[in-house]
Every structure is written in structure tokens, then in C-alpha cells.
Amino acid sequence: MSSDEKNGETGRRRSFRLHDTTIAARPMEPALYLVATPIGNLGDITLRALETLAGADVLACEDTRVTRVLLDRFGIDNRPFSYHEHNADEAGPRLLAALEAGRSVALVSDAGTPLVSDPGYRLAQKAIKAGYRVVPVPGASAPLAALVGSGLPNDSFLFAGFLPTKDKARRDRLQSLAQTASTLIFFESPHRIAATLHAAHDVLGANRQAAVCRELTKAYEEFRRGTLAELSLHYADVENVKGEIVLVIGPPEEKAPDASDVDALLAKLAGELPTAQAATEAARMTGLPRKELYRKLLDLKGSDA
Numbered sequence: 001m002s003s004d005e006k007n008g009e010t011g012r013r014r015s016f017r018l019h020d021t022t023i024a025a026r027p028m029e030p031a032l033y034l035v036a037t038p039i040g041n042l043g044d045i046t047l048r049a050l051e052t053l054a055g056a057d058v059l060a061c062e063d064t065r066v067t068r069v070l071l072d073r074f075g076i077d078n079r080p081f082s083y084h085e086h087n088a089d090e091a092g093p094r095l096l097a098a099l100e101a102g103r104s105v106a107l108v109s110d111a112g113t114p115l116v117s118d119p120g121y122r123l124a125q126k127a128i129k130a131g132y133r134v135v136p137v138p139g140a141s142a143p144l145a146a147l148v149g150s151g152l153p154n155d156s157f158l159f160a161g162f163l164p165t166k167d168k169a170r171r172d173r174l175q176s177l178a179q180t181a182s183t184l185i186f187f188e189s190p191h192r193i194a195a196t197l198h199a200a201h202d203v204l205g206a207n208r209q210a211a212v213c214r215e216l217t218k219a220y221e222e223f224r225r226g227t228l229a230e231l232s233l234h235y236a237d238v239e240n241v242k243g244e245i246v247l248v249i250g251p252p253e254e255k256a257p258d259a260s261d262v263d264a265l266l267a268k269l270a271g272e273l274p275t276a277q278a279a280t281e282a283a284r285m286t287g288l289p290r291k292e293l294y295r296k297l298l299d300l301k302g303s304d305a
Contacts, residue, residue, distance in 0.1 A: 016054040017075030025055035028104035032095075032127045034120065035106050036113040036139030039244075040217035042073050046139045050074055056106035058098045060091070062118065066110045083107065085119045092123050099132045106137075113141050116159075142216055143185045146246035149223050150211035153251060156182040163188065163196055170196065174203040184249040190214075190241035197232040200249060204228060209250035215243035254287060262286060266297055275301065 014025045033052050038044040053059060054076045060083040061067035067080045083091040098105050107114050107123065114120040127134050143159045160177065163186055164170045177184055188196050193212065200210070206229035214222045220243065224231065228249070235241065265285065269278035279294035286293070 012079075013077045014055050015075070015077070016050040018050075022075065023051075025051045028052065028055045028057070028106075029133070030099065030102045030104055031133035031135045032099060032124065033104065033106040033135045033137055034114045034124065035108045035137040036141065037067075037070060037108050037111060038217065039111045039140045039142045039145065040215065040221075042070060044140045044217060045070070045074070046137070049137050049139055050076070052106050052137050053108070054078060055104070057103035058095065058105045060095055060105060060107045062108075062110045067108060083119070083123070088119045088122060092126065095123060096126060096130065096132075099127060099130070111140070111142070113139070116141070116143070140217070142187070142244070142246050145216045146211070146213035146248050147183065147185060149213060149216075150183075150248040151223075151225060152183045152209060152211060152248055154183065156251075157185055158182045159185045161187060165192065167195065167199065171199050171203050174200055178204055179252060181251050181254075183251055186247045186249075188245045188247045190243060190245055193241055193245055193247070194232075194235040194238070196247065197228060197235050200247075201228040201232040204249065204252075208252065211248045213246040213248060214241075216246065218243070262288070262293075263296070263300070266293065266300055270297055270300060 014027075015022050016025060017023070033056060035049050035052050036046075037049065053071065053074075056078065059067070059078045059080045061080045062082075062084045064080045064082050071078060071080070081091070081095075083095065095105050095107075107120050109116075109118045109120065115124055124134050147154050147157055158177070158180055160173075163173055186196070197210075197212075200208070206227060208228045209226075210228050210231055211223055211225040212231055212235070214220075214224070224234065226234075262282070266278065266282055269281055272278070273281060275297050276294065279290050279297055282288070282293045282297075283290040
């Protein structure tokens with residue numbers, strides 16, 4: 001960071017504005033702050049994020065024009081510094097040098113949480129390796145917004161980023177995830193969503209539940225839910241799909257365990273555990289009702305008597 005840039009930072013106002021109220025930002029401790037920003041609706045910014053953006057000595061972002069819109073909305077007089085995948089090799093060392101000099105550095109992406117599908121991951125890795133504090137400032141997240149709005153199971157999920165652009169690689173990737181017992185979340189571009197849904201339909205099955213989540217938190221937000229067959233058919237006929245998309249695909253349907261397999265499992269557990277504990281463990285492993293398994297265990301023990 002040059003002396004001119006340092007002088008400019010010390011002379012600026014460290015505050016942010018909410019409606020007609022100007023709020024002073026407290027001094028920031030030296031650290032790399034990873035600040036989540038809105039994915040569409042600017043009202044989703046957090047108070048902590050505003051104070052961090054206003055108070056940080058250095059503010060790094062993907063696109064200064066995008067971040068400037070956010071800063072202007074909340075009256076933040078901090079000049080953003082460009083850090084993106086094309087200049088990371090040059091800009092990264094300058095940000096690390098600022099940390100070494102005892103300064104606070106805030107990193108934002110164009111939208112959402114930094115490090116999720118952006119080059120901030122490399123910067124955070126280097127900062128951690130060098131022994132600097134890395135502080136997350138949580139907030140908006142497109143994958144989580146899509147997940148909770150999709151209506152699909154959310155007890156276990158896998159964010160898998162962007163799928164490959166070429167059809168064979170895309171299908172291979174989907175095949176590798178086909179038996180994952182979790183809801184899958186992908187980022188996708190509007191001009192590839194039809195091809196991706198077609199591939200997912202073929203690889204994961206026509207009846208797999210899914211949701212195409214488009215323009216999240218924006219004026220034209222849309223959740224289109226259905227089976228992969230229904231969604232694939234719909235988007236095959238839609239031209240000029242617009243907006244940012246998150247594709248959420250539910251987990252595969254659980255198949256009922258074979259009766260002979262259940263009996264074999266119960267026999268094995270009965271030889272290792274007390275009856276009640278064996279029934280509990282079998283219920284956990286098979287998903288079948290514990291009472292039903294407990295009765296079967298008693299029947300098996302009775303037949304062995």
C-alpha cells in the first residue's frame with residue numbers, strides 16, 4: 001500500500017449512514033475480515049458488515065463499481081481496492097503486506113459470502129499460514145437462501161459450486177454425486193440451465209425432486225419446483241433465461257431394506273448388544289421403526305430358544 005493511499009485512508013470519514021442517521025465506525029483490530037454482502041436486495045446488509053466496511057483500513061473487492069453502489073447507498077467513504085481472479089497474484093501480496101503492517105483489511109465479493117467460488121480462498125489461506133487473524137462477518141449466502149426456499153431436505157446438504165461446462169464432464173460429475181445422501185446445491189448460468197437439467201434428468205433420474213432458484217432476493221425472484229423431468233421439460237422450451245441461478249436437487253429416495261438383510265442385521269446385533277440397544281442401533285441403520293425391530297428381535301430370540 002503506497003504512502004498516498006495511507007494518507008487518503010487516514011483523512012477519510014469512518015462512518016456509515018442508516019436513513020438520515022450517521023453512525024461512527026469503531027476502530028478495527030488488525031485482521032483479514034471476510035464480509036458477506038447482499039446477493040440482491042441491499043437491505044440484507046448487516047450492521048456489523050456496514051461498520052466493518054466503514055472502519056477497515058483497506059477494503060478489497062472483486063469489482064469496484066459493484067461495491068461502490070453498496071458503499072454509496074450507506075454513505076461509506078472508503079475507497080475499494082480491486083482484488084479478483086485476474087490480478088490476485090499482484091494484489092494478494094499487497095493485501096498481505098497491509099496485514100503485516102498492522103492494518104485491518106476487509107474483503108468482499110460482488111455478492112454473498114467471500115471465498116465461495118471466488119479467489120478470496122487463496123488470500124485467506126495465505127493469511128492463515130502467515131499467522132494473521134481471519135474474521136468472518138457472516139450474512140447473505142445464495143446457497144443457503146436457495147436451500148431454505150426450495151422446500152427440499154436441509155438436514156444434510158452439499159454445496160458443489162459450478163458444474164463443468166462440457167456435457168460429458170458435467171454428466172461424470174453428476175454421476176459421482178448420484179448416491180450422495182444429501183441435498184445438492186449448484187451455481188448455474190442462465191444459458192446452461194436447460195442443458196444441466198437435461199443431464200441431471202438422465203443421470204439422477206426423472207423423479208428426483210429439485211428447484212431452480214432464480215434472482216434470489218431481487219424484484220423478480222422465482223422458485224420453480226418440481227421433478228427433474230418437469231423442470232427439464234419446462235426449461236427446454238424457455239428462451240433467454242435471465243438472472244443468476246442456484247439449482248437445488250434433493251437426495252435420492254431411500255429404498256426399503258430387504259427383509260432378509262434386516263433379519264441378518266438383527267441376528268448380528270443381537271449377538272453383540274442387549275435386545276433394547278440392538279433394536280435402537282438397527283433402527284438407526286435401517287430407518288425402520290424401533291418398536292417393529294424390537295418385536296422382530298424378540299421373535300428371533302424366541303425361535304432360537
